[in-house]
Amino acid sequence: MTEGDTFLPNRSNGRTETQFTDCNGKTSFGMSILNLSNAIIGSGILGLAYAMANTGIIFFVILLILIAVLSAYSIHLLLESAGVVGIRAYEQLGYHAFGQPGKILAACIIILHNIGAMSSYLFIVKIELPHIIQGLWPDISDYWLVDGKYLIIIVSVIFILPLALMKQIGYLGYTSGFSLSCMVFFLISVSPLSIRLHTVYMYQSTLIMTEISLSQSVLMNTAITKLYPVKAYTTPPMTCTAFTIPIMAFAFVCHPEVLPIYTELKNPSKKRMQTVANISILVMSVMYLLTAIFGYLTFYGNVESELLEMYSKKDILILCVRLAVLIAVTLTVPVVLFPIRRAILQLLFPDKPFHWVRHISIAVCLLFLVNLLVIFVAKIRDIFGFIGATSAPSLIFILPGIFYICIVPKDKEPLKSRPKIQAILFVTLGFILMIMSITFIIIEWVTGKKISGGH
Incomplete structure (x- = not known):
């Protein structure tokens, strides 16, 4: 299938399906999987072990499977709607x-959500990279190189900006593959079987273990198990359950990137793109599950909301793991930037052809804005936490369902048909998650106690 071909083959009755007018079709199937997988994964992976500690293994697995299936269904709704629209x-x-209000609303939600994601990733760089540099090279602790404000500018200019200037998101497939490799290294390193000489820092624990060897780690885990037994199933408090569900749902947010990746997919079809999404979600689900299990079985009920905070800040292996996570989130920033630029172009220059000046200018301005936010706004987490609590359910549940209900013709699928009823229930679930997220963010603000972890 080449550009200009019909989206689906002609039916036997001669009726031609919708033609897409924005198809470039240059990115391979594998590269599309890498880009979408990289768009899915985020720093929220560090909080999944904490979620498992609150819910128990069985309930966590059920939630993970359920949310993964719902995310795949959400992408199905987007692809169906795109098939009707043709763009x-x-x-x-x-x-x-x-109409125009819907276009502006969708664009604004994408811009706010992805700017929040970019800011959270660069906040990780700002906070963690100085510690990594000091841990690897203690002698340079007095130099400006360990100042996070300078480091995020350096990282943005040297690494993020060149990648953000790529003409197509498909070109980021190689860096996305390297980013995922870094997360695989993180996954292997946090496995209980990979424990080597390092210091485990355990909060609120009477067990202070240093220089733990592999044999000693077995004894340590046995002792910890007696204090914090493994919970295959538990009835968690309503607060923990209500917070765990949105956190896990946000871990699968990739919907702003789905359609741009679809646009550049070689030999495009709805079935082919749905397969890309299904494989990406499946791979990330397995990675999420293993990370949660490894983290939980290492620290059991004593695990904190940020998994890496439980490990030594001096051990070389753990420092390398932290560096791998930083590389992964840094290489995710350009992938997240592409939908923002596309949304801005759709709002301001909807009928203009591609132009390098606009392409470069928007990327530079976005990185400049995000760097200013990260450098000068001390408590940006609360602001974008609230935005994320509203934009993420909108992007995953509410908008795809509403688009499907409104765009798919009633003569094809009446409002009382099963697909439309499913979409209505899907939208309702999105509103419930939004209310839950906002409610518990307000609880955090009022009590001052952090209940959730990760982005």
Whole structure:
């Protein structure tokens, strides 16, 4: 299938399916999987062990499978809507559903959510990279190189900006593959079987273990198990359950990147793109599950909301793991930037052809804005936490369902048909998750106690 071909083969009755007008079709199937997987994964992976400690292994696995299936279904709704509209842009789906206000709403939600994600990733660089440099090279602790404000500028200019200037998101497949490799290294390193000489820092524990060898770790885990027994199943408090579900749902947010990746997919079809999404979600689900289990079985009920905080800050292996996580989130920033630029172009220059000046200028301005936020705003987490609590359910549940209900013709699928009823229930679930997230963010603000972890 080449550009200009029909989206689906002609039916036997001669009716031609919708033609896509924004198809470039240059990115391979494998590269598309790498890019979408990289868009899915985020720093929230560090909080999944804490979620498992609160819910128990069985309930966590059930939630993980359920949310993964719902995420795949959400992408199915987007692809179905795009097939009717003929343009694979989130903003255009909003336009066809509600006119210009819908287009503006969809674009603004994507911009706010992805700027929040970019800010959270660079905050990790700002906070963690100085500690890594000091741990690896203690002698340079007095130099400006360990100042996080300078480091995020250096990282943005040297690593993020060149990647953000790529013409197509498909070109980021190689860096996405390297980013995922870093997360695989993180996954292997946090496995209880890989414990080597390091210091385990355990909060609120009477066991202070240093220089733990592999044999000693077995004794340590046995002792910890007596204090914090493994919970295959538990009835968690309502607060923990209500917070765990949104955290796990946000871990699968990739929907702003789905349609841009679809646009550049070689030999595009809805079935082919759905397969890309299903494989990406499956791979990330396995990685999430293993990370949660490894972290939980290392620290049991004493695990903190940020998994790496439980490990030594001086051990070389753990420092390398922290560096791998930083590389992974840094290489995710350009992938997250592409949908923002596309949303801005859809709003300001909807009918203009590609132009390098606009392409470069938007990327530079976005990175400049995000760097300013990360450098000068001390408590940006609360602001974008609230934005994320509203934008993430909108992008995953609410907007895809509403687009499907409004865009798919009633003569094809009446409002009382099973697909439309499923979409309505899906939208309702999104509103419930949004209310839950906002409620417990307000609880955090009022009590001052952090209940959730990760982004």
